[in-house]
Amino acid sequence: MTQIQEVSLDEIRHLVSERAMTGETMLLNMGPQHPSTHGVLRLLLELDGETVVNCIPDIGFLHTGIEKNMESKTYQKAEVMTDRMDYMNTVGNNFTYCLAVEKLVGLDVPPRAQAIRVILAELTRIQSHLVWLGTAALDVAAMSVFLYCFREREQILDIMELVSGQRMMTTYIRPGGVWRDVPVEFEAAVRDFLKIIPKRIDEYEALLSKNPLFLDRCLGIGVISGEEAINRGLTGATLRASGPDYDLRKFAPYSGYEQYDFDVPTRTEGDVYARYLVRMEEMRQSIRIIEQAMAKLPLGPVRSNNYKFVPPPRSEIGTSMEALIHHFKLWTEGFNPPKGAVYAATESPRGELGCFLESDGGPKPYRVHFRTPSFDNLQVLPRLSQGHFVADLVAIIGSIDIVLGDIDR
């Protein structure tokens, strides 16, 4: 286990150019411990001077075996694992998994729970974009943006803590609804946040959008056309910066997204700067969605009352024998969905996050697979970085917004 495994040049001969064999170009290792690879990503770079000839990503340093581990737990218990997958989009992971489970067993979610889910998912999107903005700006040497972004992010985490008791790994969204109703302070906390955030986003744009140093690093770097982006499986802001307006919230609305009025920002340039602009605009659209959802947050239950699959409320357990039996059955044995396979997807801050879930009729999922956006988005990095400088490579990695937990699972 203490051996670092060596790869001979022959094994990767088909990935590098002829010139690497003669030693004309240099092979350089970048990562897994590197400040601007956003985690434990390893890149093998073939360099001609300062120019990237080839870039070979090596992933898996954070492969946690989440899919296999989920297969050994019941449907409810497995959900805890999904949080840890894409750790910038914890609510979104629960959301995707719950949509898949609900599709599998055919559960209906009450409207209040749907609205709460949307609010939290959009808050998570803003939170994730703030971290992306801070770190991506740090990569191109803008230090102060990082400190500002984390200041606002703390406020979102406080809201998460208010509703669920945890800052990041909330597991608040459960199959059939949400864990419990939001506390009374929730509305005021979200409104406070909505009051300050638009001004703050303008502030960040004032710091970066017309900053000549930032523009020099971003304009015309890592360009990809819309058609190629689709064929290479890009999703999210990385795709929308190249033209196609593919957003699952519009394409296949889930959880009541069709009720809200929002735009899908797109650009056509397809470079690092376009991706930056699209994400900044996405934050504004998320604010619009949260405002609408807060305005018409319906009253009512927050969990489905199908007690075959959803645990009954604690208050009923003391008085109802039936509720006690359901509770006992659900937490000891779990529930048995029908045999079959489903695919459910949500729009995560990085793109299409899908859950492929197969059941064999037992209480544990037979097969869980997550289609993660960063996995496909990173795949395009060799193509984007060819011919650019090493310093531009760092800007490109920042712009496609990878999360290593999302890639390796």
Add this chain to the structure above:
Amino acid sequence: MGVEQKLGNMGVVTVKLEELVNWSRTNAMWPMLFGLACCAIEMMSAQSANHDMSRFGMELMRASPRQSDLMIVAGRVTRKMAPVLRRLYDQMPDPKWVIAMGDCASCGGVFNNYAVVQGVDEVVPVDVYVAGCPPRPEALIHGIVTLHEKVRGEKFKDWA
């Protein structure tokens, strides 16, 4: 700071060498910029404006192990990452300390499976374990302060 007032204008401080060295070590402990998973985000939060780890002499995260004293293992360590982690530890100059941040680094956490090392103490010696999944920035700072206490109590004769 404050020392001048206590000593008057004499300009001389008498102190045991052991204490002086330990004091200076605690107040300029440079952590390595090394994030693995979820805990790394909370480590970044601890660095940011609200929690401000620089109060403890830690504003400088070094990206190179050669320049750092403290390794914060922030996140799950996988079988593929473990040799890399050990090499990074070997590259750090003495004296060096390790904080296992979070449940996964301490004991494997919720992931008891083929891919995850069940506690980073199988790979490197750990000084302080911080519990939580992920620990709050305050918990991390508490871990660091605990480490400072440990360093202050280190003895001359134990230095290798």
Add this chain to the structure above:
Amino acid sequence: MSEVLQGYQQKLVKAFKAETSEFAGEVTVLVPAEKIIEAARMIRDEFGFDFLVCITAVDYWPEEKPRFHVAYVFRSLSQGLTLQVRAPIPGINPSLASIESVYQNANWQEREVYDMFGIQFEGHSDLRRILMPADWQGHPQRKDYPLGYEEPQYTFNFDDIAARKPAPKE
């Protein structure tokens, strides 16, 4: 199910003797493994499914014939349709044609399936392990591969486990 999708389904059944099934509003087409590349071409060029969402596999061990199902999810951005295709393959020397030449992002997806299930993809440009270390033994997500459960340390067995747990050099 939309009529357009039904039409595509009928075409696949006619062309490849495929079997179809429907569950929770999703259409799955079971295509013979040796025809997968023709099917993928037909799905992209004729039906206009321009986006490969994901490739994964399901292991039905100890069932042997077929042991694996390789599952593909295709999507058409212009028509708003999603189609699942499955290719059954046996457990001994599992192999399948690569669809990397049709959809470029199949490259890493197929590498992941190879890494996790040991399914060979013929004609793949770079079939190496992707997530596990290159010298790893076995394919972790097969059902006959153990999860690798380690005994947790409690107070009553703390010393026993601490004695056999690997400890690092200082």
